Each structure stands twice: as C-alpha cells, then as structure tokens.
Amino acid sequence: MPDPESRALAWAASFLLLASLARVGWVRFSGATSALGKGDVASSVLDESRRELSEREARSRPLAQGEQIDPNRASATELDRLPGIGPAAADAIVHSRALEGPFRHPQDLARVRGIGPSTVARIAEHLDFSTPVLGRVRQSTEADVVDLNRADEDALQALPGVGPALARRIVEVRAQGPFRSVEDLERVRGIGPATVERLRGRVTVAPR
DSSP, X not given: OOXXXXXXXXXXHHHXXXXXXXXXXXXXXXXXXXXXXXXXXXXXXXXXXXXXXXXXXXXXXXXXXXXXXXXXXXXXXXXXTSTTOXXXXXXXXXXXXXXXOOOOSGGGGGGSXXXXXXXXXXXXXXXXXXXXXXXXXXXXXXXXXXXTTTOOHHHHHTSTTOOHHHHHHHHHHHHHXXXXXXXXXXXXXXXXXXXXXHXXXXXXXXXX
C-alpha cells in the first residue's frame, strides 16, 4: 500500500476515534448535568404552577352575598375580585394608597388610574371603610410650603402624591444626610424627575 494512502487512512481513523470519544464524553456530561438538576427544576416548575393556579382561583372567586373588601388593607388579589376591577386596576389601587395615602370614601378611588365614576358606583356597595385608618392625613393648601429637612411624616403626607410609605422613606433618607436642593429628593426610592417637578414650589430646603 503506498505511503500517502496509509497516512490518509491513519488520519481518518484517528479523526473518527477522537470524534467518538468526544461524543461519548458529551453524552455522559449532559446526562450527569441533567440528572443533577432534574429534580430541582421539576419541583420548581410544579410549585410555580400551583402558585399561579391558586392565585388565579382566588382572583376569580366571586364575592359572596354581602361580602365587602377593605380597599386600605386588601391585597391586589383580593381587590381583583371586585366587579369591574381587573389585575391592572387592583395593582394601581395598591400603588395609589402607598403613595397618596388611604382611601376615606368610595369616591377617593376615582383618583386611581383606570378607575372612573362608573366603576366607583359599581363597587361602592362592596367596599368596607369601617376599620379606622391609621395615621393622619391633613389637607394642604397651595400656600403651604414644606421644609424637607424639618417636616414630620404627617406634614410630608400633605404634599400631592406623597402617602405614608413615601413620607417614611423621605424621613429615612433625610436621616442619612440633609437635602441640599429639591432635586435631591431623587435620592428617595419612588421619586423621579416628574414628582420633583410636581412638588417644586410646594417644598423648600432649609440648611441644617
């Protein structure tokens, strides 16, 4: 057999051997990896499916006769059970009460994005305001100017768009260092340029 042909056959045999070894190694590695995570992945997917099913059932459960929901304490899942309130509006209610303070009357829910007078009229009889709302929210006037470095949480809640949670965060951030300007409010989680502009003229920053 000529030498070139022998060399070609030897090269081809070596290539096939290496390819076979690589394939066997990959199969074993993939099998070991899959076996290692198979139980965890299956368990995680099953748990997630159960949670989604449970939440879907909770949201779709109709209100019983005479049942009422407290809009100041109910979760988004519970609020979604109100007639005409879908997931987006339920989340918006929770967001609004966190930033703008509690609801005192059914009409207060009209401030929530996606909820109009007709929806308020439809859900009014299903709302429960009997439990006293903690905290005091006073009404402010256009003449009120709040000092960000001295105001307490009640005074901060008088500002437009500032509810209990946001007022508390302002005080917490202030404790880490005083505000130097109105723009400094952007240090507070939940406050962006749009909120700063809305509060401009309503707040001041006195040196400390």
